[in-house]
Amino acid sequence: MAILNGTDLILKVAADGGSKEIIGNSTSCSLDISVDERDMSTKDSKAWKAIGTGMKSYSISCEALYVNQAVGSAQDFAELFELALGGVAGTTAAGTKIDWEMTLNATLATGDRTYSGEGYITSLSLNAGLEESASYSVTIAGTGGITQTTTS
DSSP: OOOOOOOGGEEEEETTTOOOOETTEEEEEEEEEEEEEEOOOOOOTTTOOOEEEEEEEEEEEEEEESSSSTTTTTOOHHHHHHHHSSSGGGGGSSSOEEEEEEESSSOOTOOOEEEEEEEEEEEEEEEOOSSSEEEEEEEEEEEEEEEEEOOO
């Protein structure tokens, strides 16, 4: 088994029920899963903390280089902006639920895994430093569970 080259792992997003497209010019993506601790300590724990598991949550983040025009069939900052604000320039009160998928940027082989779910964009940041490549970052907070699919 070979270690996966991070360049080959991509994030795709779409409005709920839409056709997922890769985030264009992406430089990194990550999936972070957390499980809350529940304190289960009692006097019988003899001064040692005892924990149980509680609520689960996850977030997906991505960084990409900013291009001030459409990026072919890929998602770009402007499209993520609309998803984050719930329509063109925030014409609706809430953000749009999105579908996401973290997968390989290649034809999937037997045993390859894909992760997917739903969420909302909770952070979108455009960065432009002096004499640096303009970039942006997006964070998606998951709602519901994550599906892991193994190619057979």
